[in-house]
Amino acid sequence: MKSNQGMKKIIGVVGSYRPMGNTEVSVLEALKGAESVGCSTEVIRLTDYEIRPCRGCMACVFKGINCPIEDDAVELLDRITQADGLVLGVPTYILGTAGILKMLNDRGMGFMAGETRPAEGKPALGIVTAGIPGWEGLAPAMIRIFLASLGFNTLHLSIVNAQGPAEVVLNGSKLEELNSQGVQLARAVMGETIAPESPKEGECPFCHESVVSVKGSEVRCLICGLKGRLSDSHIEWESWDSWRWQAEDVKWHFDHQVRSSGPKYKARFAEIRKLVRQRYGKGKQGK
Ligand SMILES: Cc1cc2nc3c(=O)[nH]c(=O)nc-3n(C[C@H](O)[C@H](O)[C@H](O)COP(=O)(O)O)c2cc1C
Incomplete structure (x- = not known):
């Protein structure tokens, strides 16, 4: 990966234990796109680091100090949030993300609780790999939550269906999609305004997921907290001026x-x- 001084830098984070598996290849393809328009890149494999579970001491919130656990989590979160842009790839494990992402997300509460979040408004791409179409379950939602909690602005989330390690490389159109998403990310990092995608029918207008609770005709996005109402079999979302991750x-x-x-x-x-x-x-x- 290229790394040059003065260039905008995009970090690719890989949340799979399988080196050069589908997740890493997908992240590398998006980074290739970003490099093609002039960004420098770096890859972080989460599994190369020690990330212990949050102990719930709340020192990061109540005392406003760095997490007292002595492992790599805080340093990793520092590096991730200080990049100009992020590509986050994680595999689906049992209908959620691999646990390592949740462990890191919990350890990042101190990064959410301060006066400002270090990644506020920075553009990001999410990539979720899943063996079987339709079996990604809550993994995309968990990636959205990780990114939103740190303040990143998710430009796009790609679902990559591939089972055996690196099998995604056989899927030319998916590689093209990942590459062009990397280009879009780089453009956003370099200051271009990238028009947000329009939400599809049934998707929350903020997170673009359809992870909702339905009670009678009342609908609520479980990621953003946004309320809506079922009307003529579509969702009418309430006012958009406030959401959980703003x-x-x-x-x-x-x-x-x-x-x-x-x-x-x-x-x-x-x-x-x-x-x-x-x-x-x-x-x-x-x-
Ligand atoms: C423990 C485990 C659980 C998995 N659970 C799911 C699942 O719920 N849904 C799915 O579509 N694929 C599931 N998979 C398949 C992986 O998501 C898929 O193979 C992915 O491409 C792995 O990415 P990698 O090559 O980067 O490790 C699972 C794989 C493992 C090892």
Whole structure:
């Protein structure tokens, strides 16, 4: 991969353990497109790094400090969010993404909870590989959530159907699509305005997924929180001026729904401890 000073840089992140498998090849093809119009690129294989699970200590939110776990997650998230643009490729495992992406997403809460998110508005592409058409399940949604949570603007999400390692290379039209998405990403990174795709029927206008709850005629996008109504078998979405992943809404969420819970919890901490001891003793030891 080329790397030249002064050029805009796009990072390709690969979330598969299979080196040069379908995910890596797909990411490389998008990066090839980006290089063809003058961006430098770099690849990060998540599986080369140590990423431990979030411990739920909340220090990143309540104390505003870097995650105290000593592994590679914070450094990785720093590198990913400091690039000018991102290509994120992850395989579908059991109808979701491979777990490594969720582990990294959870460890990124500190990157969402500050005054500003380091990747705010930066363009990104998502790529999900899946062996069987229609079996990608929630994996595209999980990629959208990862990108939106860090502030990236997802220009496009490609679903790549291929089973055996690197089999995607036989699919010329998919390679072409990935390459041209890489070109579009590079153009966006270089300041060109890329018109957002229009949502298709049934898709949320923000995330372009159709992962919704339906209660009676009320519909809600489970990714963005946007509400809509079923009307004549199509969804009428409500006003579009606010959504869960917008900078102001993320800030509001952490200030009013997360950080504000701290003093309330502390005020009843002794009472909670006492009730737990009374009902469950010391609990049951697992190991
Ligand atoms: C543990 C595991 C679970 C999988 N689950 C699914 C699945 O739910 N749906 C699907 O379409 N493919 C599934 N696959 C197939 C992979 O998504 C597919 O082979 C993909 O191309 C792998 O990408 P890679 O070559 O980069 O590793 C699964 C593969 C593995 C190893």
